[in-house]
Amino acid sequence: xxxxxxxxxxxxxxxALRGWVLxxxxxxxxxAGYASGRITSPLFVSPGKxxxxxxxxxxxxxxxxxxxxxxxxxxxxxxxxALAGLTLGVLLGLSRLAENxxxxxxxxxxxxxxxxxxxxxxxxxxxxxxxxxAFIGLAAFWPAFINTLSGVRxxxxxxxxxxxxxxxxxxxxxxxxxxxxxxxxxxSGIYLALIYAWLATLGSEYLLTAGVGIGNLLTDxxxxxxxxxxxxxxILVGLIGFGFTALAGGLERYLTRWQRR
Amino acid sequence: MLTxxxxxxxxxxxxxxxxxxxxxxxxxxxxxxxxxxxxxxxxGLLLLWALAARNEWVxxxxxxxxxxxxxxxxxxxxxxDLTRNALVSFWRVIDGFALGAVLGLLxxxxxxxxxxxxxxxxxxxxxxxxxxxxxWLPFLIxxxxxxxxxxVVLVAKAVMVPVAINTDQGIRxxxxxxxEVARIYGFxxxxxLTRVILPGALPGIWxxxxxxxxxxxxxxxxxxxxxxxxxxxxLIVYGRQLYQLDVVLAxxxxxxxxxxxxxKLLSLIEQRLLRWRRDAF
Numbered sequence: 001x002x003x004x005x006x007x008x009x010x011x012x013x014x015x016a017l018r019g020w021v022l023x024x025x026x027x028x029x030x031x032a033g034y035a036s037g038r039i040t041s042p043l044f045v046s047p048g049k050x051x052x053x054x055x056x057x058x059x060x061x062x063x064x065x066x067x068x069x070x071x072x073x074x075x076x077x078x079x080x081x082a083l084a085g086l087t088l089g090v091l092l093g094l095s096r097l098a099e100n101x102x103x104x105x106x107x108x109x110x111x112x113x114x115x116x117x118x119x120x121x122x123x124x125x126x127x128x129x130x131x132x133x134a135f136i137g138l139a140a141f142w143p144a145f146i147n148t149l150s151g152v153r154x155x156x157x158x159x160x161x162x163x164x165x166x167x168x169x170x171x172x173x174x175x176x177x178x179x180x181x182x183x184x185x186x187x188s189g190i191y192l193a194l195i196y197a198w199l200a201t202l203g204s205e206y207l208l209t210a211g212v213g214i215g216n217l218l219t220d221x222x223x224x225x226x227x228x229x230x231x232x233x234x235i236l237v238g239l240i241g242f243g244f245t246a247l248a249g250g251l252e253r254y255l256t257r258w259q260r261r
Numbered sequence: 262m263l264t265x266x267x268x269x270x271x272x273x274x275x276x277x278x279x280x281x282x283x284x285x286x287x288x289x290x291x292x293x294x295x296x297x298x299x300x301x302x303x304x305g306l307l308l309l310w311a312l313a314a315r316n317e318w319v320x321x322x323x324x325x326x327x328x329x330x331x332x333x334x335x336x337x338x339x340x341x342d343l344t345r346n347a348l349v350s351f352w353r354v355i356d357g358f359a360l361g362a363v364l365g366l367l368x369x370x371x372x373x374x375x376x377x378x379x380x381x382x383x384x385x386x387x388x389x390x391x392x393x394x395x396x397w398l399p400f401l402i403x404x405x406x407x408x409x410x411x412x413v414v415l416v417a418k419a420v421m422v423p424v425a426i427n428t429d430q431g432i433r434x435x436x437x438x439x440x441e442v443a444r445i446y447g448f449x450x451x452x453x454l455t456r457v458i459l460p461g462a463l464p465g466i467w468x469x470x471x472x473x474x475x476x477x478x479x480x481x482x483x484x485x486x487x488x489x490x491x492x493x494x495x496l497i498v499y500g501r502q503l504y505q506l507d508v509v510l511a512x513x514x515x516x517x518x519x520x521x522x523x524x525k526l527l528s529l530i531e532q533r534l535l536r537w538r539r540d541a542f
Contacts, residue, residue, distance in 0.1 A: 010377055018377075019384030026385075043403055097298075104299035105306070111520035113482040115494070116513045119501040123323055195393070202395040206487055215395075222399035230399050237396035238388060245391075 045228045053228040057217075067236070070201055070213040073129060077136025078197040082144040082190060084137070089148025089189075090174065093182075099149075106145070114139045114200065118207045129211065132204035139200035143192030151185025152178055180258070187252045194244045202237065214240075325507040333507035334514065342496070347515065350481060350492040353409070357416025358477050362470060365421040369428025369469070370454075373462070390422040394480040398487065407488045412481065419480035420473035427472070431465020432458055464535065471527050478520055493519070 013021065027047055033039050034046040057063035092099040118135060125131035155178050163177045179186075205215025214236055221229030307327060313319055314326030321329075337343040368386060371378040394415050405411045435458055443457045459466075485494025493516050500508030 010381065015380050018380035021381055022385045023388070100295055100298045101302050105303045108303075108517065108521070111524065112513055112517035113479045113520060115479065115483040115486055116497060116516045118486065119497050119509050120506075120513070122501070123506065199393040199395055202393060203483055206395065206398070218396070218399040222402055225403065227400075227403055230403060234392055234396050234400050238392040241391045241393065241396075 042225060043227045045231070050228045050231050053226075054232050057229075057232070063217075066212050066214050066217050067240075069211065070205065070215065071240070073132050073204070073213065074136060074197050074201040077133045077200065078140045078193060080133065081137035081140030081197065082193045085141040085144025085146075085189065085193065086148050086186065089145045089186075090152055090178070093149050093152025094174070094178070103149075110142055110146070114142075114196075115203055115207070118203070122208055127208045127210040131208050132201070132211075135204045135208070136197050136200045139203075140193040140197040143196055144186075144189045147185050147189025147192070148182065151182030151189075154185060155181040183256055184259075187248070187256070191245070191248050191252075194248050195241070198237075198241050198244060322504060322506065325510065329507040330510045330514070333505070334511040337496075337508070337511055343515065346491055346493050346496050347519070350485065350494070350519075353412045353492065354416060354474075354477050354481050357413045357481070358420050358474060360413060361417035361420025361477070362424050362473060364417065365424025365469065365473065366428055366466070368421070368425040369466070370432065372425065372429040373432025374454075374458075386425065389418075390426075394419050395483060398484065402488060411488065412484050415484050416477045416481050419476040423472040423476060424466070424469040427469025428462060428466045431462030431468075434465060435461035467531055467534065471524075471531070474523055474527060475520070478523060482516060 010018075031047050034044065054063070088102075092103060114135070117138060121131050121135050121138075125134050159177050159181055160173070163173050168176065201213070202215045202218075205211070205213040206219055209216070209219070214233055218230055218233035218237075221227070221233060310324070311327050314321065314324055314329075325333075334343075368382070372383055372386075397418065398415065401411055401414060405414065439457050439461055440453070443453050448456065481492070482494045485492040486498055489495045493512055496512040497509050497516075500506065500512060
């Protein structure tokens with residue numbers, strides 16, 4: 001068996017560049033397929049066409065309008081849902097009575113796939129922004145609530161006892177002991193809430209079709225067989241998701257910096 | 262637990278019986294009481310719902326009565342619509358889940374075992390994972406049409422991502438000592454993988470599988486709402502189009518029920534699968 005030349009071995013490429021190999025290869029094959037002229041499907045657009053459509057949408061301002069609308073919706077729903085989840089999680093975490101009354105029911109509701117609520121929400125709130133924000137809020141609520149509850153439940157008993165001995169008031173106990181101790185769990189909830197809120201933003205724009213947004217860019221592109229706009233939408237959706245996760249990661253590192261001291 | 266005790270509890274002298282005959286009633290939460298108290302809220306909601314429907318506080322087109330929903334449910338069950346659509350959804354989840362779990366497991370094992378593979382593939386994987394299922398939907402509709410393949414691929418994507426990530430993390434969390442012991446015993450690579458690494462990573466892998474199945478169900482309902490002519494999600498669309506909200510609510514109840522059963526099923530399997538962990542102690 002002949003060994004391939006050394007520079008072709010996968011380990012020969014510096015690690016920082018390795019991640020780029022597959023994406024570059026895919027884009028190259030994509031471009032090569034276009035340049036060969038063999039693929040005649042109207043759905044097969046060239047990489048350049050996608051860039052052109054992006055520039056066109058930027059020039060006319062449509063892109064910013066759609067991005068802005070989607071982001072505003074997403075953040076409004078996320079804020080409402082995460083805040084509700086956080087509050088309810090802390091309350092149920094602090095009181096056995098409240099937990100025993102509400103948690104079994106909430107657990108049952110949790111099992112309903114969130115998208116199943118869309119038709120009801122559309123009947124109750126219409127097809128506009130109110131319905132969308134309500135739906136996004138519902139999607140963000142569950143992870144925030146579940147993780148906060150388990151975080152508060154998981155606060156070590158000793159910490160609470162120390163706070164008692166020091167004569168902390170209830171508000172002090174929550175603010176100084178319980179919230180900081182539950183913060184890592186709360187943050188995994190916030191992460192998930194961000195991801196779910198973004199998924200729900202797309203879902204709400206697909207299903208509650210009134211208005212503009214990135215979701216409408218995608219569905220319109222699909223209906224008009226504009227693969228360039230669809231691909232642009234996919235890329236944007238990924239970038240925004242990435243941005244949100246990065247932002248949440250930064251915030252978490254900032255808020256939990258006391259843990260590393 | 263946190264709120265029932267007073268701050269700084271001090272020993273107090275027993276109070277005279279005449280002055281305070283009954284002791285303060287305290288919750289102790291035996292199982293029976295817990296079940297009873299858990300019923301208060303849903304029964305209250307149900308009562309409120311029934312009252313709202315009966316007195317027509319809201320139009321019946323917007324909120325049908327519980328009895329109507331129950332009737333719709335039994336009608337769907339008798340006509341066979343329910344079983345047919347539920348079976349369609351069920352097989353889609355199973356197919357997509359199987360495909361996604363196998364792919365995710367292979368990717369996760371690759372990421373966990375080979376840093377070379379990880380360096381090359383992980384960034385692309387991450388980029389694909391970053392776009393939620395619904396972001397891929399229009400793209401895949403253009404590529405695959407609205408056939409079964411579309412649903413299976415999307416469900417598989419929803420499952421693959423958490424399974425791969427959790428498998429990777431599970432493998433990395435296998436203690437180095439285990440690997441050393443295996444090496445001393447002269448385990449082959451295959452033995453090392455099947456006897457040490459995979460069992461050690463099982464809790465992580467299982468986490469991914471559970472999360473993946475929840476995700477699969479979520480994705481499937483979304484796809485069926487958007488691009489399907491069968492399935493439980495379609496039942497909702499159908500009811501909505503005919504303004505039969507009782508059918509919509511009945512389908513919502515069923516979807517919740519299926520989610521619940523899936524979750525319970527997995528936790529039962531988990532107890533069996535991870536039994537060895539407890540047997541060790």
